[in-house]
Amino acid sequence: MSGKTESLTGPILLMRGIGKQFPGVVALDGVDFRLLPGEVHALMGENGAGKSTLIKVLTGVYEIDAGTIELSGQQVAFSSPLAAQQAGISTVYQEVNLCTNLSVAENIFIGREPRRRGRIDWKRMRARASELLAGLGIDLDVSTPLSSHSLAVQQMVAIARAVDIEARVLILDEPTSSLDAGEVEQLFDVMRALKAQGIAILFVSHFLDQIYEIADRMTILRNGRLVGEYLTRELPQVELVAKMIGQVLADLEKLHGEARAFDEPLVQAQALGRAGAVEPFTLTIHEGEVVGLAGLLGSGRTEAARLLFGADHATGGQVVYGGEPAALRSPRAAMQRKIAFLSEDRKRDGLVPELTVRENIILALQATRGWTRPVPREQQDKLVAKYIAALKISPAHPEIPVRNLSGGNQQKVLLARWLILEPRLLILDEPTRGIDVGAKAEIQRLVVELSDGGVAVLFISAELEEVLRLSHKVGVLRDRRLVAVLPNDDELTTEALMETIARGGAR
Amino acid sequence: MRRLLWPLVILALLLLVNVVFTPNFLSIQMRDGHLYGSLIDILRFGAPLMLVSLGMTLVIATGGIDLSVGSVVAISGALACLQISQDAGVAWAVALALGLSVLLGAWNGFLVATVGIQPIIATLILMVAGRGLAQLITDGQIITIVNPAYKLIGGGYLLAVPFGILLVLAVLAVTAFLVRRLALGLLIEAVGGNAEASRLAGVRSKGIIIVVYAFAALCAGLAGLMISSNVSSADGNNAGLWIELDAILAVVIGGTSLLGGRFSLGGTILGALIIQTLTTTIYSIGVPPETTLLFKALVVTVVCLIQSPAFRAKVLGRRRRPPAPGPVPGEKVRVSA
Numbered sequence: 001m002s003g004k005t006e007s008l009t010g011p012i013l014l015m016r017g018i019g020k021q022f023p024g025v026v027a028l029d030g031v032d033f034r035l036l037p038g039e040v041h042a043l044m045g046e047n048g049a050g051k052s053t054l055i056k057v058l059t060g061v062y063e064i065d066a067g068t069i070e071l072s073g074q075q076v077a078f079s080s081p082l083a084a085q086q087a088g089i090s091t092v093y094q095e096v097n098l099c100t101n102l103s104v105a106e107n108i109f110i111g112r113e114p115r116r117r118g119r120i121d122w123k124r125m126r127a128r129a130s131e132l133l134a135g136l137g138i139d140l141d142v143s144t145p146l147s148s149h150s151l152a153v154q155q156m157v158a159i160a161r162a163v164d165i166e167a168r169v170l171i172l173d174e175p176t177s178s179l180d181a182g183e184v185e186q187l188f189d190v191m192r193a194l195k196a197q198g199i200a201i202l203f204v205s206h207f208l209d210q211i212y213e214i215a216d217r218m219t220i221l222r223n224g225r226l227v228g229e230y231l232t233r234e235l236p237q238v239e240l241v242a243k244m245i246g247q248v249l250a251d252l253e254k255l256h257g258e259a260r261a262f263d264e265p266l267v268q269a270q271a272l273g274r275a276g277a278v279e280p281f282t283l284t285i286h287e288g289e290v291v292g293l294a295g296l297l298g299s300g301r302t303e304a305a306r307l308l309f310g311a312d313h314a315t316g317g318q319v320v321y322g323g324e325p326a327a328l329r330s331p332r333a334a335m336q337r338k339i340a341f342l343s344e345d346r347k348r349d350g351l352v353p354e355l356t357v358r359e360n361i362i363l364a365l366q367a368t369r370g371w372t373r374p375v376p377r378e379q380q381d382k383l384v385a386k387y388i389a390a391l392k393i394s395p396a397h398p399e400i401p402v403r404n405l406s407g408g409n410q411q412k413v414l415l416a417r418w419l420i421l422e423p424r425l426l427i428l429d430e431p432t433r434g435i436d437v438g439a440k441a442e443i444q445r446l447v448v449e450l451s452d453g454g455v456a457v458l459f460i461s462a463e464l465e466e467v468l469r470l471s472h473k474v475g476v477l478r479d480r481r482l483v484a485v486l487p488n489d490d491e492l493t494t495e496a497l498m499e500t501i502a503r504g505g506a507r
Numbered sequence: 508m509r510r511l512l513w514p515l516v517i518l519a520l521l522l523l524v525n526v527v528f529t530p531n532f533l534s535i536q537m538r539d540g541h542l543y544g545s546l547i548d549i550l551r552f553g554a555p556l557m558l559v560s561l562g563m564t565l566v567i568a569t570g571g572i573d574l575s576v577g578s579v580v581a582i583s584g585a586l587a588c589l590q591i592s593q594d595a596g597v598a599w600a601v602a603l604a605l606g607l608s609v610l611l612g613a614w615n616g617f618l619v620a621t622v623g624i625q626p627i628i629a630t631l632i633l634m635v636a637g638r639g640l641a642q643l644i645t646d647g648q649i650i651t652i653v654n655p656a657y658k659l660i661g662g663g664y665l666l667a668v669p670f671g672i673l674l675v676l677a678v679l680a681v682t683a684f685l686v687r688r689l690a691l692g693l694l695i696e697a698v699g700g701n702a703e704a705s706r707l708a709g710v711r712s713k714g715i716i717i718v719v720y721a722f723a724a725l726c727a728g729l730a731g732l733m734i735s736s737n738v739s740s741a742d743g744n745n746a747g748l749w750i751e752l753d754a755i756l757a758v759v760i761g762g763t764s765l766l767g768g769r770f771s772l773g774g775t776i777l778g779a780l781i782i783q784t785l786t787t788t789i790y791s792i793g794v795p796p797e798t799t800l801l802f803k804a805l806v807v808t809v810v811c812l813i814q815s816p817a818f819r820a821k822v823l824g825r826r827r828r829p830p831a832p833g834p835v836p837g838e839k840v841r842v843s844a
Contacts, residue, residue: 335709354769368709373689
């Protein structure tokens, strides 16, 4: 008897003491999580906090190493995403995983088409699809191909499909990251309708304003551990950011004294922007100056940096380099002006894994010379040996494939690639993420050395302490907008930065 | 070189089979001042395939593929023979044929790099259209010619050695120089290994890709001259038919991944020799003609399985330690000293 009343009022999903390890990494450590029917529950945390691992554990992509999962009071263990789906846990990912070449109706019923005498009953399929979408407040011709609709509508179709498979738990993993404001509202209306039907929604988003608009409750993770569960209305944004990032109150030595005056502007971004990536921003970087960029993941940090390197095309504004407008049409064009860019995603945008350490280090230098003018082998060996020693790359062997190195050493290889070009502006996008403390300190020290030598550095990091220690001034991004540029004086603290990130606008 | 080990073993095995069936298979003699023997024949008849495969290696290393080389073989031979049949000079005919080949290759590269068509489709265009072009040049006929100077390329001898073999050696030397002495190899491997990372490192991948397709077509054009010279005729329909498939196979047997990245010119030469030796073997051991294709397919399947580290680890690993459910064999990190 009590079991029945419990299932009506208690959580539909209860995860207790969840642990998950990968070789060398504890991804989740004793995490508790619960979902109540008819609520929107936000899962919050910085990159690497364990959000996606928790979702993958819940949906049967990974098996858990410790803990229990209960669905409606019954202990479950999903062996595959399909098993989770059949038990009523449906997931809609950021990238819609539907077949865009099929019609809307086909997408909703793919794999479970209504049949009549062995043949697909198209009429009934279309009628049911229209009905389902109407229930979500969407009116469209379900026989049109999915690709003819906006991403927002595609997402609604994915949701309609998920809901129709009798979902009790709906997981929306960053559904809004590629939607515009109107589409987000449309999505939220659907979420509210589902909520009213008693479906529990787990919502992941990097946009704080959206969390505060739609979520009833939130669970915060940090470094694979549970920070806590809070009612949204009781947790101010500043506290949320503090809990996500983790406050380290101990005062670390500031490697750079204070904001100083610089005379020579090296690079100026003037109303530089790219539609859908980062709104127009204006930022001046002087010779020898370290400019920090702070902001949550997805706030436009990387996108801004890529514009300054010519990795993406700007849709507005211009870059002024050394007093003259510079058209950065490609990374090559930026490199010719001695701009270097250490990308955030080593694997995807940096390393050529099967090439050796030496080949990876000289790649950019060789690229600037073209294939007809090889860097003499002697010079290669000398340069590579110099940087292996200077950056303490280990193993100190230039001829092994770079994929055999640890993350920190791979990062140093990429740093070496750019340092041999003797850049005047070095853009470092999360250079210390995922590497051990020793390597981190070495990279920080290197930034200071470079700056003392007159190199301008744009330093992007999610770790505010690091940004504060190194930067002369800090630009704060929020929701793809540069909301403030703050001089790094005595008054600038991590708390003040967090507040700017949370609230937007200057102190 | 560890990666050349298995191709070498396979080639040795094939030669061994031949020696068993034809005891004097390995003997090389001097006849009329020319080197003569089965091994020389393999090299001589394998020369066009080796050339085409060398070009194909670089294309595959960028992550691409070139299906049009067979058609370029036909076009090149047809144009050269047409010129010679109209009393043009041999040098002019050769230059014209090779020039057109390079142009066709650059067109492939343009489609792949600049227009952004998938390599298999981009080169399929020329594979199909090229046959038509070759027949247009020969007017649908087989052009036969009599020209001793032209005959040298595919059928002649220089210093007792078949000229075709020398030509392959020369192309191999030039290619090795371009890719290993100059920096073309590094940039090709970078583009094939991680295209986006290469772009962000400033590699001009468009230029590299166009150069590579042009080079592949040049190799094919040269092979076309060789083939037409050897038979003193140009057949737009059948010259170089299916040679692209043999070339791709040679590259793969030689240890270059179809996904691009690291490549091995030596491996490709071995791969081409394996295929040519296999063809010879089929004749020498007397496989009935109606089953040759099937036989060839079976051998190629076995060769590919032997080449696969995953397969070797599975077969050998299971035999060595039956029950151990340890880490996946073959995933061990090897650090060479």
